[in-house]
Every structure is written in structure tokens, then in C-alpha cells.
Amino acid sequence: MFTGLIREIATVKSYRNNILSIQSEHKAKLGDSIAINGVCLTVIKINSDGFDLELADETRSIIDESKISNKVHLEPAMQMNDRFEGHIVQGHIDCIGEVVKITKRENGTDFIIKVDPKYIVYIVPKGSITIDGISLTVNDVHDDRFRLTIIPHTLENTLMKEYKTGTKLNIETDLFARYIDHILSHRSKKKKTMSWEEVDTIVMSY
Numbered sequence: 001m002f003t004g005l006i007r008e009i010a011t012v013k014s015y016r017n018n019i020l021s022i023q024s025e026h027k028a029k030l031g032d033s034i035a036i037n038g039v040c041l042t043v044i045k046i047n048s049d050g051f052d053l054e055l056a057d058e059t060r061s062i063i064d065e066s067k068i069s070n071k072v073h074l075e076p077a078m079q080m081n082d083r084f085e086g087h088i089v090q091g092h093i094d095c096i097g098e099v100v101k102i103t104k105r106e107n108g109t110d111f112i113i114k115v116d117p118k119y120i121v122y123i124v125p126k127g128s129i130t131i132d133g134i135s136l137t138v139n140d141v142h143d144d145r146f147r148l149t150i151i152p153h154t155l156e157n158t159l160m161k162e163y164k165t166g167t168k169l170n171i172e173t174d175l176f177a178r179y180i181d182h183i184l185s186h187r188s189k190k191k192k193t194m195s196w197e198e199v200d201t202i203v204m205s206y
Contacts, residue, residue, distance in 0.1 A: 001078050002035050002089040004128075004135020006158055010036070010074040013050070018060065020068055024050040026076060033077040033091070037067045038133035038170040040077075040091025064096045064168040071159055073133040087128035087135050088175050095119045097131070097169040100145065109155055111163070114145040115171060121181060122173035130172035134158055 010024040020041065028034060028051045032043040039059060045052035055068075101112035113131070115123070123129060125141050134154070140147040155161045163169075 002040070002075050002091055002133070003078055004075070004087055004089045004130050004133065006073045006075055006134060008074040009071050009159065010050070012069050012072055015065070015068050018055045018057070019044075020053045020055060021047070022050045022053065022072070022074070024074060026050075026074060028076070035073075035075045035077075035089070035091045035133050037072045038089075038091060038130050038172055039063055039068075039093055059093075062093050062095075063170055066168060067132065067170055073159060075133055087130075089130050089133075089135060089172060090175060091133075092172060093170045094122070094173045094178075095171050097171045099163055099165055099167045099169065102163070102165060105149070108149045108151050110139075111148045111150060111160075112145055113148065113169060113171075117144040119171070119173060120144065120146075122177040124174055124177055127174050127177065129174060130170075132159065132170050134160070 008024060008026055010022050010026070013021040013023050015021070020036065022036065026034070028043045028046065030043055030046060033040055034043060034053065035041070036053065041053035041055060041059075043051045044054045095116055097113045097115045099111055100114045101110075103110040120141060120143065123138055123141050123146050125138055127138050129136055129138050131148070136148050136150070138146050139149055150160055
């Protein structure tokens, strides 16, 4: 599990077949889970200046491979004694988004991001979302896009300062929204309605 708080901007040394080699100051161990641009990967080799990670075929079929080149966001998996900040992030990419508009404001920058409309149901106004591994808050949601406002600190300390119109993004939607939708859609096959008390019980159980 991750929190969506970026710990380091690392460098991709190489990516061949399903092996990703990262140059990093983070001292990883074999078997560690590490999120690279929001993708949870497993360390399979330790090098003098970093480590190698392996990408499963399923992962490679979902992500845009341009997101694993040059500079990348890095976050080690959360440990039991860590402070819980950000939000619950699994490192499982749901879809690829695209920046369609960037607007500079007085105290922040608005990003309009387009996604496949079928994923909009999991993107909630004022809810959490993970963009390239960064925990962010959604402002507005429309039919096939949503708006984020990025504060100067986040912009300066992540790769988002380099994003342009057309930049592709790894997107992990809200965990609770996915779970609730899955439960409700399967329960609807058995009965037509669910009480608010039942919905509250589902939410509080996570």
C-alpha cells in the first residue's frame, strides 16, 4: 500500500522487455514493492546506484510505456510505523488519462484531464485520485474529464511542472468508489435496492 506522497524523483537507466532499471538514492531490498509513476512494481535486483524492477504482462498492457522513461516519481511501500498521509493508494493503474488544458491561476494551476467515460463513475468531486503516483484532490467532474488545482509546492516538487497539453498520465481512481460500485453492481443482480444503512456499513468496513 502507498500514500501518494512522492519521496524521490528517480531516473530510468533502461527498460528492456519487462525489466526496468532505476537509478535512485533509495536503499531498496529484494522483494520490496515500489511505486514508479504510480505503478506498484517488485524489486528483483539491487545495483550499486539503484535497483531493477519487473513489470508483469498485465501491467504492461495497461500503462503507457512512455511513463517509464527519463525522470519518474518514486514512492516506497508504506510501512506499519509510517504516518498515514495522502490517501490509500494500491499502485494499480485503472486507465491512461490525457492533459487537455492547463490554466495558470494566482495561487495554483488548473489541469483538465480527459479519461475514458467509463471510469468517470470512480472519480468523485472533492474525492481523492492518484495521478502518476501523486495523491491529489478532484475539483470538478464532467462526462469524460475532470479538473485538478495543483498548488505551487506540489507543482515545484513533482514532474507535473513539465506536463503539457497531450501529456499521458497513469491514473488510479478512488479505492472506495471502485469497491462500492463493484459491490452494488453484484448485489443488484440479487435484489433491486440497497438501504442507506447497508451503504454506510460497506463504507465503514474499509
